[in-house]
Amino acid sequence: xxxxxxxxxxxxxxxxxxxxxxxxxxxxxxxxxxxxxxxxxxxxxxxxxxxxxxxxxxxxxxxxxxxxxxxxxxxxxxxxxxxxxxxxxxxxxxxxxxxxxxxxxxxxxxxxxxxxxxxxxxxxxxxxxxxxxxxxxxxxxxxxxxxxxxxxxxxxxxxxxxxxxxxxxxxxxxxxxxxxxxxxxxxxxxxxxxxxxxxxxxxxxxxxxxxxxxxxxxxxxxxxxxxxxxxxxx
Amino acid sequence: xxxxxxxxxxxxxxxxxxxxxxxxxxxxxxxxxxxxxxxxxxxxxxxxxxxxxxxxxxxxxxxxxxxxxxxxxxxxxxxxxxxxxxxxxxxxxxxxxxxxxxxxxxxxxxxxxxxxxxxxxxxxxxxxxxxxxxxxxxxxxxxxxxxxxxxxxxxxxxxxxxxxxxxxxxxxxxxxxxxxxxxxxxxxxxxxxxxxxxxxxxxxxxxxxxxxxxxxxxxxxxxx
Numbered sequence: 285x286x287x288x289x290x291x292x293x294x295x296x297x298x299x300x301x302x303x304x305x306x307x308x309x310x311x312x313x314x315x316x317x318x319x320x321x322x323x324x325x326x327x328x329x330x331x332x333x334x335x336x337x338x339x340x341x342x343x344x345x346x347x348x349x350x351x352x353x354x355x356x357x358x359x360x361x362x363x364x365x366x367x368x369x370x371x372x373x374x375x376x377x378x379x380x381x382x383x384x385x386x387x388x389x390x391x392x393x394x395x396x397x398x399x400x401x402x403x404x405x406x407x408x409x410x411x412x413x414x415x416x417x418x419x420x421x422x423x424x425x426x427x428x429x430x431x432x433x434x435x436x437x438x439x440x441x442x443x444x445x446x447x448x449x450x451x452x453x454x455x456x457x458x459x460x461x462x463x464x465x466x467x468x469x470x471x472x473x474x475x476x477x478x479x480x481x482x483x484x485x486x487x488x489x490x491x492x493x494x495x496x497x498x499x500x501x502x503x504x505x506x507x508x509x510x511x512x513x514x515x516x517x518x
Numbered sequence: 519x520x521x522x523x524x525x526x527x528x529x530x531x532x533x534x535x536x537x538x539x540x541x542x543x544x545x546x547x548x549x550x551x552x553x554x555x556x557x558x559x560x561x562x563x564x565x566x567x568x569x570x571x572x573x574x575x576x577x578x579x580x581x582x583x584x585x586x587x588x589x590x591x592x593x594x595x596x597x598x599x600x601x602x603x604x605x606x607x608x609x610x611x612x613x614x615x616x617x618x619x620x621x622x623x624x625x626x627x628x629x630x631x632x633x634x635x636x637x638x639x640x641x642x643x644x645x646x647x648x649x650x651x652x653x654x655x656x657x658x659x660x661x662x663x664x665x666x667x668x669x670x671x672x673x674x675x676x677x678x679x680x681x682x683x684x685x686x687x688x689x690x691x692x693x694x695x696x697x698x699x700x701x702x703x704x705x706x707x708x709x710x711x712x713x714x715x716x717x718x719x720x721x722x723x724x725x726x727x728x729x730x731x732x733x734x735x736x737x738x739x740x741x742x
Contacts (some may be wrong), residue, residue, distance in 0.1 A: 295585035296630030346581050347590070350572035359568060361600035367593035368569070374585045385642060416638040419586060 286514055287505065288385065292419035295374060297462050300422065303385040307422055308507060308516055309396040309487075311478070312430030313471055314452050316492050317441040317499065321430065322394045324500050325507065329390055334511075335385035340394040344375035360454075362407040370417050377421060385422075397421050398485065400427075402477040406470070407457060425509045427487030428503060429478055434471045436493050438464070519636075519645040521618070527607035528733050529644060531618035534652035535697055536674070537662035538714045539721070543615050543652065546722045547729065551612060556738040559606045563588065563617035566597040575674050584629035587673065591622050592639050600641060607644070612738050619643050624699035628692065629679065648732060650725060651709035653701075656694050657716060664689070 288307075310325070312318045326336045335471060342348050343423030349367045354360045360368075384391050391417040397418040404414045426454060432440070448463050450456070455463065489507065492499050530547075532540040551558045552647040564573060573590050576582045582590065586697060606613050612632060626636045667741070672678065674718070675685045676692025704711055712721055 293632055293635075297583060306605065340549040346576050346586060347572045350569070350575075355570050357568075359597075359601065361597065362596040363600055364568065364593055365591060367596050367639070371572075371586050371593055374589060375581070375585070378583050378585065413638065413641055416635065431524065 286425055286517065289423055290420055291423055293414075294422075295378065295420045298378065300383055303382065303422075304388040305385040306426075306510065307385060307393065307424040307447075308390060308510070309398075309424040309427040310430065310503075311395055311398050311427060311487070313432065313437060314449065315437055315444060315473060316430040316432045317496060318394055318430055320496060321492075322392050323499055324496075325503060326392055329392075329507075330503060335384075335387070335389040337380065337389045337391045338394065339376050339380050339384075339391060341369070341399065341501060344372040344500040345374040345479055347372050349385065362404070362409065365407075366400075366404045366409060366414065366417065373397065373400065373418070373505070381422065393424070395476050396424060396427070396464065398427065398478065398481050398487070402474050402481060405477050407452070421436060425514070426507065427485065429482065429487055429489045429505065430492035430499070431475070432492045433477075434468045434475070434516045438467055438472055441467075483516045519567075519641065519643055521644050523617055524605040525604075525644075526737075527613055527650075528611050528738075529603070529646040530648045530650070530729065531615040531620070531646040532652065533617060533620045533700065533709070535656075535659045535693055535700070536704040537659040538654055539713075539718065540650070540652045542718060543650070543712075543725055544614055546718075547725055548614055550722075550726055550729060551627060551729075551735075551738075552673055554735060555695045556612055556735060557610060557662060558614060558738070559602065560616070561598055561602055562615070564591065564594055566594040568597045569594040571733055576662055577671065580677070582673065583612035584626065584631050584678070587629060587678075588622060588631050588636055588639070592624075594641070595619065595622070595640070595643070604644075606647045610738070612733070615646070618649065620649065620700070620709075623703060623739040624696045627699055628676070628695040630651060641708075645707070648728065649707060649709045650702060650728075651711050652703055652714035652721075653711050654714035656697055659697075660690055660693060666673055672680070674685070713719040 288303040290300055297454055310318055310322050310440045326338055342351055351372055381391050401414045405411050448467050453463050453467040456468055459469050460466040490502055532544045534540040549561050576590060603613055623636055627633045670685050670689055675689035677685060677688050681691040682688040712724060
């Protein structure tokens, strides 16, 4: 398996050299099919005989409930939200991702630091500050970004939820009073930010405007290549 | 730390070991400034309504790692900073902080976090106009806290570092390391060092003298 490392340095107590397994990240906006694809990938990998562990955002034992509460109110500053999410992230990194990799599992992350960085930067955070905040994260073995056009995204969101989400529409930023307009604007800004991150962190963009099956097959082909490469090194 | 933006308010922080008497001193300073009719706002470490519950749970159930211990305190600080400290400074208040970012710088480094990382995470915080560091010999600070064999808390005693299975020993070692960090920062950040072995009222006289000397208090009086 490829040697694990962190972007700048590991958090205290984490030894990347002792980790095995694979860390595979699926990024993308809500309604891009992310959850469906991670579920299908997990089933596929288990069929192939690999142990799979799924992680995501806002799922830590430490702060997920408190963060959820804070987001229901109207007093959460963007900076406080950044740090709250960072706390949630590192708690999961240390208590879910690291133990799973130590056991040699494949960790499928339904979003990772890139969504967090993109959101913060769109909300005015200094990109250097945000990247430093996540500089203790493990470098994934592969990152796939599910790209969907804003038009498709809004259609899928309306179809499946019947309404737009406050945060996913960037309503807190106050760009427009019109939710639809704000959603499209916000998702465009996030997309731009991901383009910048794509260069910096070298991840693969997957055209997720296609059907679930086509997109899933594309993902499997790419992950298979990563797996073959990792297994060859064993 | 960034002080790019000019603000009409002034920021005063107190730092020091547990048992240094800093909370008493800032309380007395607060009373005095209020008595003078100054616009003054007081805030203490780890008191954000939004975050406190998560921190309490994390400590009680011992869920915190060095990294998340640092980040959850930064979250608490950011909430108070954005909603209270900075607006108060912009509104022309004297802002008094019982512990500031330096508490994290000291404790989180002792816990093994990279000092650069911790400082960068707090990079948004303004540097205070005055930081009083209440310095006293380690043995005196320890005896003030340990005299009655109180029930020490797990993280307070640095038990998470595995320094000693005995909580009192652990507390002693942890405090000595925190103190070393404060001493290093005293130069780095230009702390105003106060001899915390002196009688309380003597220290307070010194503190008030320095505040009156460095800050034009007349600007903060009246019109509240």
